[in-house]
């Protein structure tokens with residue numbers, strides 16, 4: 750009998766679009782046979798009782814939201830012992846023109862530092878929901894100057910494809926793992 754491998758999906762959002770991405774990834778992983786829990790970073794449990802963690806955040810001013818950064822900081826030890834995937838949701842994927850191409854190729858410094866601390870299997874940046882009304886005049890100027898556009902930039906095909914890659918990489922519980930666990934429990938007794 751197969752025991753479903755437990756995966757934790759944690760996200761930080763300001764306006765909700767990163768939550769949609771996180772739930773979409775979770776659904777794909779469930780379809781792949783995993784037992785998946787999804788939490789906002791501010792209420793997420795310790796990842797220690799899961800086999801894998803998929804952690805994502807909206808990007809604001811080149812950095813992850815504080816809730817996601819705090820989650821990494823507060824669970825450093827547990828995160829070190831499980832398989833982790835990280836994703837950002839922002840404007841970068843939708844950028845065009847020379848400045849946009851340059852911005853796309855670079856992982857913002859704060860996020861790169863976080864990745865270096867967590868050492869995920871993979872890090873992806875997806876387009877999000879970019880609303881003109883959520884930006885100040887100055888932010889709009891910077892956004893448009895970098896070749897940015899407004900709208901729903903979420904590429905569900907790319908997000909789903911990434912979730913499938915994760916599903917193909919997360920180590921699954923095998924019947925012999927259970928046998929081994931039972932054996933070592935019996936040895937302790």
Ligand SMILES: Cc1cc2nc3c(=O)[nH]c(=O)nc-3n(C[C@H](O)[C@H](O)[C@H](O)COP(=O)(O)O)c2cc1C
Nearest residue numbers: 762763764765766767807810811839840841877878
């Ligand atoms: C004030 C503000 C600053 C932003 N800064 C960035 C940024 O530096 N890099 C980026 O890729 N996206 C940036 N974005 C775009 C958001 O990350 C994007 O809209 C995302 O989908 C928001 O996610 P949420 O709906 O989960 O909050 C910014 C958006 C706003 C409103």
